Amino acid sequence: xxxxxFKRLLQGVVTVWFIATATFFAMHNVPGDxxxxxxxxxxxxxxxxxxxxxxxxxxxxxxxxxxxxxxRGDFGISFTQENRExxxxxxxxxxxxxxxxxxxxxFAATGGVLFGALTxxxxxxxxxxxxxxxxxxxxxxxxxxxxxxxxxxxxxxxxMAGSTILPVAGWGTILHMLVPAxxxxxxxxxxxTRLMRSSMLEIIGSDYIRTAKSKGVPPPRIFAKHQLRNxxxxxxxVLGPSIAAITTGGFVVELVFAIPxxxxxxxxxxxxxxYTVIMGTTVFYGAFLVFMVILVDILYGFIDPRxxxxx
Amino acid sequence: xxxxxxxxIGSKLLEVRNLEVEFDTYGGIVKAVRGVDFSVDSGKxxxxxxxSGCGKSVTVQSMMGLIPMPPGRIxxxxxxxxxxxxxxxxxxxxxxxxxxEIGMIFQDPMTSLNPTMTIGNQIAEPLQIHRGYSYRQAFNxxxxxxxxxxxxxxxxxxxxxxxxxxxxxxxxxMIAMAISCKPSILVAxxxxxxxxxxxxxxxxxxxRDLQSQTGMxxxxxxxxxxxVARMADEVAVMYAGKIIEHGTVEDVFYRxxxxxxxxxxxxxxxxxxxxxxxxxxxxxSPPDLFSxxxxxxxxxxxxxxxxxxxxxxxxxYYLNSxxxxxxxxxxxxxxxxxxxxxxxxxxxx
Numbered sequence: 001x002x003x004x005x006f007k008r009l010l011q012g013v014v015t016v017w018f019i020a021t022a023t024f025f026a027m028h029n030v031p032g033d034x035x036x037x038x039x040x041x042x043x044x045x046x047x048x049x050x051x052x053x054x055x056x057x058x059x060x061x062x063x064x065x066x067x068x069x070x071x072r073g074d075f076g077i078s079f080t081q082e083n084r085e086x087x088x089x090x091x092x093x094x095x096x097x098x099x100x101x102x103x104x105x106x107f108a109a110t111g112g113v114l115f116g117a118l119t120x121x122x123x124x125x126x127x128x129x130x131x132x133x134x135x136x137x138x139x140x141x142x143x144x145x146x147x148x149x150x151x152x153x154x155x156x157x158x159x160m161a162g163s164t165i166l167p168v169a170g171w172g173t174i175l176h177m178l179v180p181a182x183x184x185x186x187x188x189x190x191x192x193t194r195l196m197r198s199s200m201l202e203i204i205g206s207d208y209i210r211t212a213k214s215k216g217v218p219p220p221r222i223f224a225k226h227q228l229r230n231x232x233x234x235x236x237x238v239l240g241p242s243i244a245a246i247t248t249g250g251f252v253v254e255l256v257f258a259i260p261x262x263x264x265x266x267x268x269x270x271x272x273x274x275y276t277v278i279m280g281t282t283v284f285y286g287a288f289l290v291f292m293v294i295l296v297d298i299l300y301g302f303i304d305p306r307x308x309x310x311x
Numbered sequence: 312x313x314x315x316x317x318x319x320i321g322s323k324l325l326e327v328r329n330l331e332v333e334f335d336t337y338g339g340i341v342k343a344v345r346g347v348d349f350s351v352d353s354g355k356x357x358x359x360x361x362x363s364g365c366g367k368s369v370t371v372q373s374m375m376g377l378i379p380m381p382p383g384r385i386x387x388x389x390x391x392x393x394x395x396x397x398x399x400x401x402x403x404x405x406x407x408x409x410x411x412e413i414g415m416i417f418q419d420p421m422t423s424l425n426p427t428m429t430i431g432n433q434i435a436e437p438l439q440i441h442r443g444y445s446y447r448q449a450f451n452x453x454x455x456x457x458x459x460x461x462x463x464x465x466x467x468x469x470x471x472x473x474x475x476x477x478x479x480x481x482x483x484x485m486i487a488m489a490i491s492c493k494p495s496i497l498v499a500x501x502x503x504x505x506x507x508x509x510x511x512x513x514x515x516x517x518x519r520d521l522q523s524q525t526g527m528x529x530x531x532x533x534x535x536x537x538x539v540a541r542m543a544d545e546v547a548v549m550y551a552g553k554i555i556e557h558g559t560v561e562d563v564f565y566r567x568x569x570x571x572x573x574x575x576x577x578x579x580x581x582x583x584x585x586x587x588x589x590x591x592x593x594x595x596s597p598p599d600l601f602s603x604x605x606x607x608x609x610x611x612x613x614x615x616x617x618x619x620x621x622x623x624x625x626x627x628y629y630l631n632s633x634x635x636x637x638x639x640x641x642x643x644x645x646x647x648x649x650x651x652x653x654x655x656x657x658x659x660x
Contacts (some may be wrong), residue, residue: 033500161451207422214375214417215437216401216410229427304427305472 008297012290019286023279024066027061032273045082076282080272086280089265094284096171097254097261101247103177108242111189113235116196117228120204122241131193138190143249147183147256154179169258181259184250188242192235200231216248229303232262240293248285324348324528325496330388330398331510332366332373333380338344345552346388351496351545354396354522356529358539358560360575364597367532370549371498375409376401381455392495411441414489414527418501420481424473430457431469434488435653441492456487460517479510483517490521497521515542536579545633548572551598551608553624553639562640564598568628568636570613615640615647 050056054065069076075086115135119128154168167176203209204227212226251263262281269277301307332344335597343443344366351357359367372378374390374397390397397408406412417423425433434456435449444452451467459467460483473481482502489497501516503511515538522529530540539546539560544565548556548571556569567573595612607613608621619639630639638646 057579207419208425209419210377211415211417211423211485211488212425212436214409214415216407216440217436218440221440225428226425230425306426306474 004301005294005298008294012294015290016283016287019290020067020070020279020283021063023282023286024063027275027279028062030273034096039042042082045079048077070283075301076276077283078209078277080269080275080277086276089277090262090280090284093260093262093265097247097250097263098260100177100181100184100254100259101243101250103181104188104246105239105243106185106189108185108246109184109235109239110194111185112192113196113228113232114187115193116225116235117200117231119193120200120231123201132197135190135193138186139194143183143187144256146186147253150179150183151256160220169256171259176257176259180253180259183257184246184253188224188246192238192242195238196231196235199234200227203227203231206230232306233300236296236303240296241298242290243292244289250279324353325390325392325530326350327370327374327390328388330370330373331386332369332378333386334383335519337385338368341600342603343552343600345603347549347552347554348362349547349554349557350541351493351528354526356522356531356542358531358533358543358546359549360533360536360539362534362597364600365549366493366552367549368500371415371530371532374382374398375413375415375498377415407441410494410625411439411492411495412494412500414492415498415500416482416485416489416496416502419505420478420485421473421505423485426473429472430484432477434469434484434491435493437488438549450493453487454610456491457484460484460487462487476612478506479513482506482510482514486514486517486521490525490527493525494527496530498530498532500532501534502531503535511538518542532576536564536575545573548575551603552600553608553637555607555609555638556636558630562631562634566630566634568630568634569609569638569643570615570640571609572636574612607637617645 014055054062074085075090078084078086078089115131119131122128143207151168154166157166158164158168166179167173170176189308209226217226248263250261251267253259254261254263255267265277266273266281266285269281327350328348330344330347331342334341334343347366347370349357353461359370361590365514369378369383373383373385376384376399384597385398388398388630391565392408397412401408409415424430431450431453434453435444435446438444438452439446440447440448454465454469457469462468462480462483468476468480473484474482479598486497487503497518502518503514506514518529519542521527529542531538532538546556546558546560547554548563548569552570556563556572558566558568562568564576567576571593573594574591578593580590593612598608598611604610604621606619606621606623607616607625610616613620617639625637625639625642626638627635630641639645
């Protein structure tokens with residue numbers, strides 16, 4: 001198990017290096033120059049940047065400087081915001097995105113597993129039909145539509161109640177987080193519901209469930225001890241990429257609900273060609289996702305004994 | 312006729328009478344079991360034989376409440392365990408039928424055990440449910456049961472998962488699980504079909520040993536006549552959802568009274584060098600159970616079929632108190648008797 005974790009970690013480091021390299025060369029092939037842009041900062045910033053990054057030097061030298069800085073955890077200084085380190089931006093705004101993302105994943109995973117199991121147990125009956133219609137809606141309606149509509153609904157609820165039950169936008173308390181997290185997790189929840197349903201249907205018809213029935217195991221115990229753990233395996237597999245989709249896809253929801261997350265800076269940086277911020281946030285997101293996928297892999301080992309013993 | 316038979320059988324451990332099961336499918340209603348009667352005594356083994364799709368498994372699974380309903384449906388019949396009805400009921404006399412009164416093992420041990428649960432926990436589960444054992448007690452008993460099933464290093468093996476076991480070992484573990492609550496009947500649904508021949512013999516020996524230790528009855532479903540000869544006291548031959556011949560293993564093997572049984576025997580290889588003969592397959596395939604024939608299900612493949620065979624189904628003809636055959640050839644008006652025929656000559660002729 002320890003060896004397995006170590007191996008995955010090593011693979012993760014290589015993956016992050018690959019992401020960093022791809023980002024670096026992609027950025028240098030983007031047309032335009034942030035220092036000539038009219039939105040770029042003063043002469044002072046320009047001079048500082050040129051000396052710090054050696055922008056007049058050959059690409060290979062720049063690449064090694066970039067890698068050296070990266071290995072020290074230094075993402076550099078923003079091109080557009082004077083004296084603002086990329087690390088500061090990440091440190092300040094990433095926790096917000098992370099909390100929102102984790103909450104969304106918790107919603108998505110618990111909702112997906114529960115609704116998926118429910119639809120499978122009530123296959124071709126009313127609860128199945130209702131949930132599956134909602135699932136199709138959840139998958140096909142884009143998140144900005146759902147975000148705006150849920151805001152509208154919140155306004156309506158608050159008006160009816162006469163006081164603010166749930167804030168419409170902003171950040172600060174747990175109440176601010178609930179609705180955005182739900183909206184953010186909805187698409188993934190719908191996807192996981194479908195996945196869980198099909199996996200659960202397969203398990204229900206399997207030989208070992210028949211064995212459990214022949215032993216006289218009562219249905220609730222069959223569900224908890226035999227069906228759930230086996231049916232959840234494919235859901236856990238896609239949980240890694242799902243975390244990716246949710247944390248990086250959060251900027252739309254962050255924008256609509258006015259949440260000071262990292263996603264907004266990421267989009268802003270792309271619009272302003274802020275090289276260091278783009279590269280820094282991309283590499284950071286990449287590393288975060290790789291780490292999450294490794295975590296999911298290790299978690300998978302705990303659920304499925306067959307993976308655990310693989311050397 | 313039925314009343315007569317009941318009195319002959321007397322009071323048995325398990326008596327199944329006139330069981331009928333059908334399934335709704337997109338193609339229509341499949342009448343999988345069309346009136347099956349049999350009984351088993353404690354300490355005895357009943358073998359149910361027949362080719363694939365003739366209703367063997369459905370018969371026992373409907374007794375255990377294992378057929379999915381819908382689409383399955385038990386349309387008539389009864390199964391009395393010590394005189395108590397078990398069809399549609401899962402508890403009799405405060406005891407659960409499944410697991411506690413009837414234990415069951417299946418054809419493919421590789422897929423019949425939960426892959427994410429240790430063997431020991433799976434064996435311990437019925438003890439916790441039916442006997443109210445604590446987890447510790449049940450797990451220790453599971454180790455004893457594995458030991459009884461001749462699995463070496465039982466304590467270590469109990470902590471392992473199914474993927475760490477071989478097929479034969481898994482079937483032993485399945486048996487340990489099925490007998491954990493000392494059931495009065497062990498139902499074995501083709502228990503050796505998925506195993507290789509040397510392992511088959513070991514599993515059958517194990518089942519027989521356990522039977523002599525516990526006095527349980529065994530209902531053995533198989534299409535392997537070699538397994539029947541080795542294990543069974545009584546044999547019920549099924550065809551197209553009906554039992555067409557029933558009797559002691561000697562009666563059915565040496566005094567076969569139904570053309571289908573004769574056909575099965577002619578299709579069976581022998582290792583007796585003095586008695587080498589060519590294997591004679593039974594031509595054709597079983598009838599479509601969407602619309603079962605009004606007469607005998609076998610008449611389309613039977614070399615002795617008469618006109619009445621196509622029209623109405625034969626009664627039970629008793630050759631002795633426990634041996635009956637459902638074949639018109641036994642009727643007084645029939646000119647030929649199946650027990651006077653040499654099967655291969657007739658087919659060749």
